[in-house]
Amino acid sequence: MVFLPFFNYRFRKMKCFSRYLSYIFRPATSILSCSCHTEADIISTVEFNHTGELLATGDKGGRVVIFQREQESKNQPHRRGEYNVYSTFQSHEPEFDYLKSLEIEEKINKIRWLPQQNAAYFLLSTNDKTVKLWKVSERDKRPEGYNLKDEDGRLRDPSMITTLRVPVLRPMDLMVEATPRRVFANAHTYHINSISVNSDYETYMSADDLRINLWNFEITNQSFNIVDIKPANMEELTEVITAAEFHPHHCNTFVYSSSKGTIRLCDMRTSALCDRHAKFFEEPEDPSNRSFFSEIISSISDVKFSHSGRYIMTRDYLTVKVWDLNMENRPIETYQVHDYLRSKLCSLYENDCIFDKFECVWNGSDSVIMTGSYNNFFRMFDRNTKRDVTLEASRENSKPRAILKPRKVCVGGKRRKDEISVDSLDFSKKILHTAWHPSENIIAVAATNNLYIFQDKVN
C-alpha cells in the first residue's frame, strides 16, 4: 500500500518524459568496447550494410571491425539477434609522405558497404589519402586429400606415392578473411572526407576538401575529377567541401556540402566537370543571430540523402536541417540539437570543439533522424510527431535490457533533479558517429572508444 502512492507520483513524473518518447531504447547486448583506452581505439566511423546484418566500425588505428548479427533463435525469441565480432583487419597503415615530411594518418574516415552480389561482402574504407576495396569472405570448408602434399602441407616424395585420390572438401571452423581487392591511391592532394557508392554499383566517388573524384571499381590507376573548387590563387580560398553523397536512386545526381553552409546538387549528365551546380541550397542568414561564429557554426559537417531520395539532411554545429530537393531557398525542417551551446561558442572556439564534425542518420523509413552531441548524448527527432528525445550512451546506464532514460539539459535557473546543467557537460565525450539499421530500430552509437548498440523495446 505504501508503494502505490509512491508509484503514482513517479509515474506522473515519468509521464512528462514519456510524452516526448517515440522510442524507448534498451541495449541488446552489453557494450562492445575495446579493452584498452589508447587513442588508436577511438572509433571514427560506423556503418551498417544494406541488409543490416553486418555492422562495420573503423578506428583511428586504421583497423576495421565488423560485427555480425546472430541468427534469431527460436529458443530465445526475446533476444532478437545480438551483434558479435565477425572480422577484424588492419585496413590502413600509417604512412609518411617523404616529399612533404608529413605523416598520413591511418585513421579510417569512412566505410561504405557495397550491396551484396555473391557470398562475399565488399566494403570501401578510406583514410585521408587512399581508398581501399576489401573483400570479406568466409571459409568453412577446406580441401583434404592432396596427392603431392600431406595434411601438414609438407611435400610428399613423388616416388612414394602409389595411389591417386581426389581431394574432397571437408568442413572446418569458420574462418573469415579480409583481402584488399583494390587500392585507389594517389588521387587526392587534400584529406578525403567522404566516399559514396553510386546506385549503379559500378562507380563511386571520393571527396576531399577541394575536389571530388569519380572512380570505377575496376580501375585503380585513374579517376575522373568531377568537382574542383580549388581557386587558381590559393589566397582566395574561402570555402571547402565538407561532405558529398550520391543520390540513392539516380546514378547521375550527387550533392556536396560546403563549409559556408551551402549544398550543391550536381548532375553529371550536364558536363564532365560539375563545377556548375544544378541546384543550390542555402538558407538566408538570420541577422539577429549573427556573430563572429556564424560562419563556423553554419559549416555543414554531414549531408545524407533520405532513403526515398526526396530529401537531404544536413548537420551543422547546432542544428539538423531537412531539405526538400525541390526547394532550394530554405530547409523544410530545422531541429535544434543543442541550442544551449549558442552562448558558449566562444569557449567552444577556444578549445576547438566548435570544429567537431557531427554526423546524422535517417532511420529506415525516413521518419526519424538521429545525431550526436556532447556528454555522450545523442538526439532523435521524430519528423512526424515533432517529438525529440535525448539519450545518453554511458556504461552506467547501459545494463543489458535497461531502458534508456531520457536526459535533459537545463539551460539556466533551477536545475531539476536528473537534469544536467550546461556547465557540467563533458565536451570530451562527444558522439560524432552513429548508424541506424536499414529496416529495424537498431542503432549503433560510437562514443570515443566504445560502441553501443541499442534496440527498441519489444512491447
Added chain:
Amino acid sequence: MPVETHEERGETASLLGEKQPLRCSLLCEAVAPDFHQVWNLMETRSWEPLPLSDATLRSHDSWTCSPLVPEYRLWDPVHMFLTPVVPHWPFYNLDTMFVRGLKRKCFDGEEDIEGTLAGIKAIPSYNLQRQSLLDMSLVKLQLCHMLVEPNLCRSVLIANTVRQIQEEMTQDGTWQMINTQSTGQASVDRLVSTDILCRSSREQAEGKHVPGYSTFSKDFEGDQAQDSSETMSTASSVQAPRNLPSNVWEMENPQENKGNFQKSLDQIFETLENKTPNSVEDLFSEVDNSYYDLDTMLTGMMSNTKMGHCDGLESFSSPTTTTSSSNCKSDLNELDHIVEILVES
C-alpha cells in the same frame, strides 16, 4: 600620458581589485600596438619588413609606460618570439580578468549570467572581446601540427573569421597599421600619422566621428610611395561581399599593394597547399630553397637566437633572416620532434 581608470570613465570596478581597471584601460589603449605586434608575427613569415621600427616603438608612450603590458602580451618583439606564444596571449589572461561568469559572455550578445553578481562585474568592451578573438584565431592559425597536415577546413574557417574581424575593424576604423619603411627610417610624417592613428582610435572607441580621417589618409598617401606594405588596401584586396563605403582608406588606396594581413593569410594557404620539407618555415616565410635542408635551417635558427633585443628589432628590417628566427623559435620544440622522427626513420 594619463591613464584612465574605469572609474573615471564611469564604468564599474572589477571585483579583482583596484588595479584591475587600470589593466583594462591600458589594454584598451594598447590595442593598436598589441594588435600590431600580432601582425608582426604574421608578417615575419612573409619576409616583409615589420612595420614596427625601433623609433616607432619608443614614440608610443603607452607601450613603454606600463609594466603591466608585458604580463598580457610580450610586446617586446624579441621576447615575444622567444617565449611560447600560447600562454601569453591575452585571452588567457582575459579569463582571469573576467570573473568566472563573464567567461561565458561572448560577443553574440546573449543575456548575462544569473544573479546580481553580474551587475558588479566589469564587462569587457566589444573591442576588447573582438581583439581577443582575433588573437586567439591568429594563434590557432599559427600553431599547426607539424607532423600531420593541418585540417584545411578548420584553417579556412578560422581565416574567414579573422577576415571578418578585420573587415569590421576596418569599418570601425580601429584597424591601424603603421606605415614604416623597410629601412626603418621614421619620418616626421610617420610619427605624426601615428599620433593621429592613436587619437582617432581613441575617438572611435568613444564613439565620436573622426573628422581627421581625411587628413590622416593624406598623410598616408604621402608615405604611400615609400611604402612596400599597405594595410589599408587589405580591405579592398579581401574578397568581401560587403561594401565598405565608409572606409576612406579603401577609396584612397586602391589595389596597389597587398596588405600584410592578406599576405599572411596567403602564406598560410600557400603553405597548406604546397608543403615543403620544412613546413614550419614555409608557414612563416616565402619559400627559401636553402631551408630545405633541415640542418642549415636549424643552425640558422640557433645562430639567430643569440640576437639581443636591439638586434632583434633591427633584424626585422632585413627580410632574409628574421622570418626564420622569429618563427622558428616559437616552434623549436616541434622542429626537434621532426628531427627526431627524420633521424629515426
